[in-house]
Amino acid sequence: MSEVAAKAPTRARRRRLMSRLVPYLLLQALIVIATVLGLRLLQPSDPDDFAVNDFSLREDGATRTVTLPHFTSSRYSLADPPLYSGAFTFQSGDPGWSVFLPRFSNAVEVAVNGVVVLDSRRDANANRPDRNTPQIAPIPSSLLRDGSNQITVRLFVWGPLKGFLDAVYVGPDANLRPAYETRTLLFVTLPVVFSAWQSILAVILAIMWLMRRHEPVYGVLAAAMLLGVVQAFLPAPVPPAASSRLAAVLLASAPIESALIVVFALMFFGWRWPRYATLLFVPGVVVFVVGLLGGPPLPRILFLVLGIPTVGICLLLMAGITAAQVVRRRDAASFTLGCAVTIVLTCWIHDMLSVFEIMPNERIFLSRLSYSAMLVAIGAGLTWRFARALNQVDSFAGQLVTRVREAEERLKASFVREEERARAAALANERTRLMRDLHDGLGGQLVSIVALSERGHEGATITNAARAALKDLRLVIDSMDDIGGDLMLALGSWRERAAMQLRPHDIVLDWRVATPQGLPLHPELRPWHVIQIVRVLDEAVTNAVKHAEARHITVTIETLDDGQGDGQADGHGPYGVISVADDGGGFAQTGNGEAVSAGQTARGLRNMKSRAARCGAALDLSSGTSGTCVRLQLPQRFPDSDAAAD
Amino acid sequence: MTEQGETGETITILLVEDDAPTCWRLQDALVKAGYEVRTAGTLGEARRALGEAAPRVLLTDLRLPDGHGIELIRETRRRLPDTEIMVISALGDEESVISAITVGATGYLLKDAFPTDIATTVRDLVAGHSPISASIARFIVRRTQGTAQGSAEPPPGPVLNTAKLTPREIDILWGIAKGFSYAEIASHLGLSRQTVPGHIKNIYRKLEVHTRGEAVFEAVQQGLIKL
Numbered sequence: 093m094s095e096v097a098a099k100a101p102t103r104a105r106r107r108r109l110m111s112r113l114v115p116y117l118l119l120q121a122l123i124v125i126a127t128v129l130g131l132r133l134l135q136p137s138d139p140d141d142f143a144v145n146d147f148s149l150r151e152d153g154a155t156r157t158v159t160l161p162h163f164t165s166s167r168y169s170l171a172d173p174p175l176y177s178g179a180f181t182f183q184s185g186d187p188g189w190s191v192f193l194p195r196f197s198n199a200v201e202v203a204v205n206g207v208v209v210l211d212s213r214r215d216a217n218a219n220r221p222d223r224n225t226p227q228i229a230p231i232p233s234s235l236l237r238d239g240s241n242q243i244t245v246r247l248f249v250w251g252p253l254k255g256f257l258d259a260v261y262v263g264p265d266a267n268l269r270p271a272y273e274t275r276t277l278l279f280v281t282l283p284v285v286f287s288a289w290q291s292i293l294a295v296i297l298a299i300m301w302l303m304r305r306h307e308p309v310y311g312v313l314a315a316a317m318l319l320g321v322v323q324a325f326l327p328a329p330v331p332p333a334a335s336s337r338l339a340a341v342l343l344a345s346a347p348i349e350s351a352l353i354v355v356f357a358l359m360f361f362g363w364r365w366p367r368y369a370t371l372l373f374v375p376g377v378v379v380f381v382v383g384l385l386g387g388p389p390l391p392r393i394l395f396l397v398l399g400i401p402t403v404g405i406c407l408l409l410m411a412g413i414t415a416a417q418v419v420r421r422r423d424a425a426s427f428t429l430g431c432a433v434t435i436v437l438t439c440w441i442h443d444m445l446s447v448f449e450i451m452p453n454e455r456i457f458l459s460r461l462s463y464s465a466m467l468v469a470i471g472a473g474l475t476w477r478f479a480r481a482l483n484q485v486d487s488f489a490g491q492l493v494t495r496v497r498e499a500e501e502r503l504k505a506s507f508v509r510e511e512e513r514a515r516a517a518a519l520a521n522e523r524t525r526l527m528r529d530l531h532d533g534l535g536g537q538l539v540s541i542v543a544l545s546e547r548g549h550e551g552a553t554i555t556n557a558a559r560a561a562l563k564d565l566r567l568v569i570d571s572m573d574d575i576g577g578d579l580m581l582a583l584g585s586w587r588e589r590a591a592m593q594l595r596p597h598d599i600v601l602d603w604r605v606a607t608p609q610g611l612p613l614h615p616e617l618r619p620w621h622v623i624q625i626v627r628v629l630d631e632a633v634t635n636a637v638k639h640a641e642a643r644h645i646t647v648t649i650e651t652l653d654d655g656q657g658d659g660q661a662d663g664h665g666p667y668g669v670i671s672v673a674d675d676g677g678g679f680a681q682t683g684n685g686e687a688v689s690a691g692q693t694a695r696g697l698r699n700m701k702s703r704a705a706r707c708g709a710a711l712d713l714s715s716g717t718s719g720t721c722v723r724l725q726l727p728q729r730f731p732d733s734d735a736a737a738d
Numbered sequence: 739m740t741e742q743g744e745t746g747e748t749i750t751i752l753l754v755e756d757d758a759p760t761c762w763r764l765q766d767a768l769v770k771a772g773y774e775v776r777t778a779g780t781l782g783e784a785r786r787a788l789g790e791a792a793p794r795v796l797l798t799d800l801r802l803p804d805g806h807g808i809e810l811i812r813e814t815r816r817r818l819p820d821t822e823i824m825v826i827s828a829l830g831d832e833e834s835v836i837s838a839i840t841v842g843a844t845g846y847l848l849k850d851a852f853p854t855d856i857a858t859t860v861r862d863l864v865a866g867h868s869p870i871s872a873s874i875a876r877f878i879v880r881r882t883q884g885t886a887q888g889s890a891e892p893p894p895g896p897v898l899n900t901a902k903l904t905p906r907e908i909d910i911l912w913g914i915a916k917g918f919s920y921a922e923i924a925s926h927l928g929l930s931r932q933t934v935p936g937h938i939k940n941i942y943r944k945l946e947v948h949t950r951g952e953a954v955f956e957a958v959q960q961g962l963i964k965l
Contacts, residue, residue, distance in 0.1 A: 562828075562850050569831055570873055574880065584872035584917030596852055603917060610916060 112419045116427075120415075120434045127438040131458065136274045138194055142263030144243065147176040161195075163449055164247060164255030173201075174255065176245040180262045184238045190265040191243065192228045192272050195258035195455055197221045199248040199330065202260075204231050205241055213248065217280055219328040221253060224456045226275040230265060250330075252396035253447060256455050279456075286464035287324035293471035294318045300478065309359040313474065316352035317467055319345050324464075337391075341383035344395035348376030350406035356470075357410055361417045361426065372409075375402040403459070404444070407437045425473065432466045439463075525620050526568065533564030533627070563589055567630070571622040579668065579726075580610040582622045583629075583649065590633050590647075597637055599645055606650035611668035614730055621707040621730050625670075628700050628711065632672040632722040635696060640676025640720055647672055668726040678715040707731065749864055750774045750791070754784040754798035754810065755826060760849050764797070764826070764856060771857035781805035788814060795860060796823045797847060800834050808841055815842030815946075822863050832877040836898055844942050845869045867935040868942050876915035878945070882908055902944040910937050 149158045151165065151174040164174050182189065191202055191209060198221055202210040210229035212218040218225040235241075243262060249255030261268055294317035301311035323346065326339050351372040358365065375398040383391030414430035417423075439458040445451040541557045566589065575581040591601045629647075636642045653666040697713060700722070704711040708727035713720070751768055755761040756779050768775050776793070778784040781804045788796075796814050800807035811823050825838040825846040835846045845868055847859055859869055882900040903911075906927065913923035924931040 559850060566829055569829055573832070573873070573876065575876065576880065576883070578916075580916040581872075581876045584876065584915050587917035588872050592852070592855065595855065603919070603922075605916075605918070605922075 109419050112422065113415065116415060116418050116430070120411075120430070123431055123434045124438045127435050128442075131439075131442065135456070136194075136271060136278060138259070138271050139192075139261060139263065139267050142192075142261045142267060143259045144178050144180050144262055145259050147178040147245070147260075150175045150177070160260060161256065161258040161455070164249055164257075167249060167252065167254050169247075169249045169255065173246045173248045176247065176257060176260075178243050178245075178260070179240050180243060181239060182236045182241050184236075186264050187233075188230060188265040189233070189236060189263060190228055190230045190268050192226070192261040192263075192268040193245075193258065194226045194261070194271070194275055195224055195256065196227075196245075196247065197253060197256045197455070198250050200227065200257070201246040201248070202229060203244045203246075204235050205237065206244075207232075207235050209235070213330050216327045219330050222457050222460050223283060224275070224279040226272050226279070228265075228268060228272040231262070250392075252392040258455070279461075283324060283461060283464065286461070286468060287321050289468050290317045290324075290464060290471070291321040293468065293475075294321060297471065297474065309356060310474070312352055312356045312359060313470065316349050316356060317471070319349040319352070320464065320467065323349075337384050337387050340387070340391040341380050344379050344383060344391040344399055345376065346395070347379060347399040347402035347406075348373060350403045351376055353467075354406050354409050354413070357413050357429070360429075361413065361421075363413070372402070372406065375399065400444075400447075404440055407433065407440055411437055425477075428473070429470070432469055436462045436466050526572075529568050529571075529620070529623055530565075533568070534561050537561035537564060559593075563593070563630075567623060567626055571619040571626065575617070575622070577613045577615040577617045578611075579614065579617060579622065579625070580649070582626060583611075583670075586626050586629060587647070590630070590645075593633065594637065594645065599637060599642060602644060602646040604646060604648045606648055609651065610649055611670075611726070612651050612666045612728075614726075616730050616732065618730070624703045624707045625709065625724070625726075628703050628709075628722075628724055629670065629672060631696055631700050631703075636672070636674035636676060636720065640674050640678065642674035642676035642719065644675045645672060646674075665728045667728045669723060670726070671721055671723045673719055673721040675719045678717055678720050748774050749795065750776070750793040751795045751797060751860065752776050752778065752784065752787055752793040753826075754778045754781075754796070754802065754807065756780065756799060756801075756803050760826075764847075764849070767853035767856040768860065770853065771860070773857075773860065779803070781807075781810055784810055785813070788818070792818045793821060794864060796821050797826055797860075798823070799826045800838065808837060811838055811843050812841040824859075824863060830871060830873065832874060835874055836877060839874075839942060839945050840898065840947050842946050844939075845871070845874070866939065868939045870911075870914055870938050870941070872915050872917055875911040878903075878941070879908060879911045879915055882911075898945060899947065900945070903941060907937055907941050907944075910934060911941065914938075 145160045147158055147160060147162075149156055149162070151169075152172070158176070160176075162176075191204065193200055193202065193210075193212075196212070199213040199219060200210065201208060201212075209231055210227055212225075212227050215225065215227065217223060218227055243260065245257060245260060247255045247257050261271075294314045297310045297314035297317065301308065301314055304310065319342075322342050326343055328343060329340065354372055355369070358369065379391060379394045379398055382394055410433045411430070414426050414433055417426035418430050436459065439462040442451070443457045443459045446455050446457070537557050537560050541554055541561065544554045544557060567586075570585050571582065587601070587603055594601050633645060636645050648669075648671045650669050651666045652669055700713075701711045704724060708729070708731045710725045712723040712725070714723075715721075749772075751773050753761060753764055753768070753775055755764065755777070758779075761777055761779070765775050765777060773795075776787055778787050781802045784798065784802075787793075796811075798807040798810055802810075807825065811825075814821055814823060823838075823843045825835055825843050826849055827834060827846045828849045830846055830848055835843075838846070844863065845859075847856060851859070862869060878898065878900060881898050882903060900908075909927055910923055913926060918926070920934040921931050923929070924934050929937075
């Protein structure tokens with residue numbers, strides 16, 4: 093089951109791949125046909141009326157009759173170059189005759205009636221076997237005779253291919269020159285234009301690579317293009333003149349160049365680097381090293397044996413890579429590159445057929461030209477891709493800005509929501525606290541007033557209850573104010589209220605602040621702490637008024653720091669102490685006499701202790717004949733939550 | 739009945755209070771202390787009374803049936819600069835008292851104050867001693883801290899310009915807010931005890947905003963309003 097299940101997708105996948113590959117291959121075949129047809133159509137036409145085809149060739153001591161175009165038998169003939177002798181007819185009166193040689197290799201020396209009119213070795217362009225440079229030379233009219241004239245062509249051959257001489261044209265310059273111009277344009281000017289273009293692209297790509305080292309694809313292509321430019325602009329040496337070995341090997345660097353192009357393709361398509369891919373560089377390096385060590389003519393020979401096949405292999409690899417890429421990705425870049433490779437490959441095969449004299453044509457080499465065109469196309473494509481990437485970056489940046497703004501707004505909104513929620517929660521907490529505080533004090537006092545009024549009480553009792561209620565209301569309001577953790581500010585208001593309360597009883601309130609700063613600051617101090625503390629103090633004062641019959645009440649405020657937490661203080665540091673002392677008889681004695689009052693006092697004391705405990709303070713009460721002292725020791729840190737509240 | 743002040747001259751008081759029992763209570767306390775008291779229950783009555791004769795002291799509630807006591811204070815302050823003005827307040831909360839101070843009132847009187855305290859307060863006021871409570875002093879000094887910190891939004895509560903207060907005056911306010919007596923403050927700050935009330939009077943005058951234009955100018959100066 094599982095095997096079938098595993099095979100089924102494989103088969104489906106293969107079918108899908110085939111369904112993509114076949115149309116692609118068909119299209120490439122069409123491109124090959126179109127290329128061949130195009131080459132045929134674009135082949136420059138020569139003025140056949142003036143062709144001189146029949147020559148007698150003296151080569152290696154033997155003389156025979158040949159018809160041009162003709163291949164020599166040797167690859168190297170500098171000492172005794174083959175000599176082609178022919179004849180043409182001149183009618184006097186025709187102005188300005190010229191001799192036109194569309195294609196030869198490697199160099200020619202043309203003489204008319206024994207006088208040399210053209211030596212192509214002087215033209216650097218003409219010395220390159222890979223460039224199909226034509227030559228034209230005017231024949232001085234003094235040389236020409238009416239009727240038959242003799243023309244001799246000496247063909248210098250220095251490899252790596254066999255010598256070749258295309259038809260020779262002799263005739264009026266006006267008739268020959270258009271053909272010459274066309275060939276010059278195609279085979280001299282156009283390569284130079286391509287090479288110049290290529291060099292500019294090489295610079296641009298090199299800069300891109302320098303700025304973006306993590307994308308070596310640009311660097312590889314720049315190197316390949318640079319090699320091509322060097323080959324295009326280095327002057328080809330003409331034996332027997334000595335030339336530098338470096339120049340010779342650089343001229344034979346095409347295999348390295350083509351290997352670089354394969355590397356570029358691999359990188360461009362993001363393929364994994366195959367281990368054996370380095371082998372591609374071996375032929376090029378061999379040509380380079382051996383050529384450098386051995387000197388001419390080794391580079392040329394090695395180039396022929398190793399270089400050209402390597403270029404072919406590279407082209408085939410490229411075709412394979414692009415085809416695989418087209419099948420896999422079906423993207424425009426690989427498709428375009430694949431078509432370009434097919435065209436170059438076709439041109440290369442065309443050249444090979446020409447080299448091996450299988451195709452009896454005029455030995456016009458097209459690989460270089462088509463290859464340059466392809467490189468330029470690649471460069472343009474890369475630049476286009478780069479520009480598109482920039483656009484994407486721009487739009488991405490724009491999107492990012494928008495997103496960030498959106499996120500910011502969302503965040504702001506949620507922050508506002510959160511803030512509102514927090515505010516609402518704080519408000520609710522505050523409301524709960526306020527309700528509890530009002531219930532503890534004001535509520536009870538108002539109820540007490542109602543009860544007193546209903547029982548027909550008059551005057552003082554109701555007045556006192558109402559005053560207590562108002563005092564408590566003021567306490568609640570006062571404690572809501574932000575005092576910034578300074579309990580002294582709350583005690584200041586309390587002093588006023590307490591003094592007002594004591595004045596009718598003729599009790600003097602002594603206020604002693606023992607330490608200059610009063611009490612330590614408590615940033616964690618909350619209104620409910622303040623209320624509890626002030627209520628404890630109120631209770632202490634009220635007790636002194638009611639039960640102790642005091643004349644003086646002394647409130648002492650001080651900050652102590654004994655270095656060790658006393659009681660429930662959880663740490664070291666200063667803590668505040670507030671004591672309320674009176675000079676009354678002490679409640680213990682009074683309590684012995686009045687049972688009810690003792691019960692009330694006990695309840696009041698319990699109340700005070702529980703209030704103190706709620707905000708982490710400790711309450712001590714000492715009472716004797718000399719008076720009562722309530723000592724409230726504040727914590728070093730007030731608790732966050734109302735722990736003792738129930 | 740004719741009432742005589744301690745110095746022999748009759749001190750007239752205009753009492754503006756809409757709640758009748760409270761009004762009687764205060765009136766009783768003041769009349770017993772020997773002041774000549776006229777009463778008004780509404781803003782209109784108060785204006786008429788002020789038009790008839792200028793009182794030495796104006797005691798006014800803030801919430802009146804036909805308007806707000808703040809308007810009365812502002813008008814009186816402008817028309818009768820010699821009249822001392824005090825607010826009558828049930829709770830003595832900063833919100834109402836401070837806004838009254840900024841239009842020219844000097845302190846407040848609690849509605850449930852004991853009769854002796856009521857008389858003492860008015861006597862001190864007439865003698866040139868401006869009373870200031872710990873909670874009002876606290877509010878003012880907290881506000882000076884707020885402006886010193888340069889907080890972005892103005893603190894809640896009435897607008898109060900504390901920029902004109904000198905460091906010494908602020909020290910005095912701190913002392914009052916923390917419950918120290920004038921004598922204690924004077925000894926702490928190295929002042930004579932008698933100069934403290936004068937400082938407090940100055941504080942009141944500096945907190946007063948005289949005109950609407952001035953108020954706007956002050957607010958801009960303080961950065962409370964951004965133009």
